[in-house]
Every structure is written in C-alpha cells, then in structure tokens.
Amino acid sequence: PEEKKRMRPEVREAESFLHSLRRVLLPSRGGDTVSVDAQKISHFSHHHPVEITALFTQPAGQAPSESATQSLRDQLQRSQGPGLIVKHRNSQDVAQAILEEAEEVLYDMVVIGASKSAPDQPQSPLIDMVLSGARCPTMVVRAHPGFIPGDSDVVVNRVLLPAVGTHYSLRATEIAAVICRSLGATMTILHVVPCLDGDTHGPHAHELSTRFAQSIVDHHADVGRNLGAQVDTQVIESASASQAILAVAAGYDLIVMGTGYRPVGGKAFLGHRAENVIRTAPCAVAVLSSG
Secondary structure (H helix, E strand, O other), X not given: OHHHHHHXXXXXXXXXXXXXXXXXXXXXXXXXXXXXXXXXXHHHHHOOOOEEEEEEXXXXXXXXXXXXXXXXXXXXXXXXXXXXXXEEEEOOOHHHHHHHHHHHHOOOEEEEEEOOOOOOOOOOHHHHHHHHHOOOOEEEEEOOOOOOOOOOOOOOOEEEEEOOOOHHHHHHHHHHHHHHHHHOOEXXXXXXXXXXXXXXXXXXXXXXXXXXXXXXXXXHHHHHHXXXXXXXXXXXXXXXXXXXXXXXXXXXXEEEEEEOOEEEOOEEEOOHHHHXXXXXXXXXXXXXXXX
C-alpha cells in the first residue's frame, strides 16, 4: 500500500497531457489579441518549463511587426512566464507556414486565435487548415467579446469547464486547472444531462443519468484538485448542451473545453457544441482539440 501511494503521483505525471507539453507554437500575424493568447499559455510554465515560440508570418518583403513581438514579451514577463523564441516566415500562405514550422520542430501544441462571430458564420479558413493539418493538439483561443486592444491583462476569477468524460475533456481539465492555480481563480466542472422522459426511457433513466454525470464531474474535479486548483462541480439538465453552457457562462470569465476533431465536407469540425461556444460565448474561450 505504501509503495502504491508513492507511485500515484508519478503515474499521474506520466499519464498527464500537461506534463508532456514542452514546446508550444503561437502563430501570429500581429493581431490585437495576440497578447491574450500569450496570457493563456504563459501559465503552463508555472507547472514545469515550457518553451514558447511565436511565429510571425508576413508576405515576402514585408517587415515583421516589432510592436507585436514586444507585446508578447511584455505579456509573458507580466505573467512570470517563460522567455520567448521569435521566428519569422515570409509566406503568402499563412496556414502552410504554420504547418511547416509545426512539422519541422515537432511542437506538442499549437495555440491559435479566433474571433467572435455569428452562429451561422463559417469558421476561419486558417483555423480549419491548421486543425486539419497539425499532427499535435491545437488550442483555439477567443478573447472576451469586450476585449479592448491595449488594455491591461484580462481578469480571470472564474473558469467554466464543460466535461464529458473523454480523454480530450480531461486534457482540457488539466489546462484549466493550471490557469486557475496560477491566477487564484476557481473552476466549475459542468456536465449537462439530456432531458429524459420516464415513459420513453424508463422510470430510472433520469436517476441513472444524473448519477453517471456526477461520477464524470467528480473524476474531473479530482484531476483539477491534484493540480492545485480550487474546484466545484455542477450537473444540470437541458435539451441543448451548448445552450446550457452558454447560459451558465454568463457568470464566468473563461470557458475551457476539450473536443474531438473530425473532417466534415473537407473542413475541420469540432462539434456543434464547441463551435457554437467559440462563436457566441459571452466570455473568453479556449477549446483544445484532440489532435
């Protein structure tokens, strides 16, 4: 029994997605939200050393943005994050430049920014191509809708983690836990159970579904607490998981969620729930793909 107790932290570390993160690629074209992306990933280094590379792409002959580079360095310094490696690639095809860099260096994760958009608006072609072509997990980060470029760091006090019990959901839990521990924020693990009619699904369907949901959030909560986060759990019932998440999110500063990726019609598809949240959530969002 004592030997098992000693081994548990080592086993958790060996199986941890977070522990495997050593190199993170942060592509940028010098946009306004680049410092927001940097803020999210700077917290990873508070768990163990992480090398962050900022990749700036611009057409041939165009000078790189020194202000964007400095913005990243300042953000990482304020967050007590790691130093920054800066690379530049001249290319008309931004997605191809990102994928070539990711392939050559073998990064463990790519972090790319997204914009708030209408529910029926197509996803950015750049994000589509990176999700489809990258061999490592990709985290899509969207700033708070009210984010104003040049403002000080975005305050994050409450983080919402929609959990479904999959491996990519557990990966997102690790990411959220480290952010929370670093900022002193609290994390709510949320699971949405479907509305089940007793006549159709049987008299015990609702009870069994709720019990299973509680086991999911409890497991995710254990992962978060083991990483030093303050965690609470919530199970709610709704006919629409994405609408339920968006309703709860009104009281939060950041949503972190994991999702699987699959190609649909030649495009990357993260699932209706994740894509709806990225487009319309009232707070900042970070979605980690399965890779």
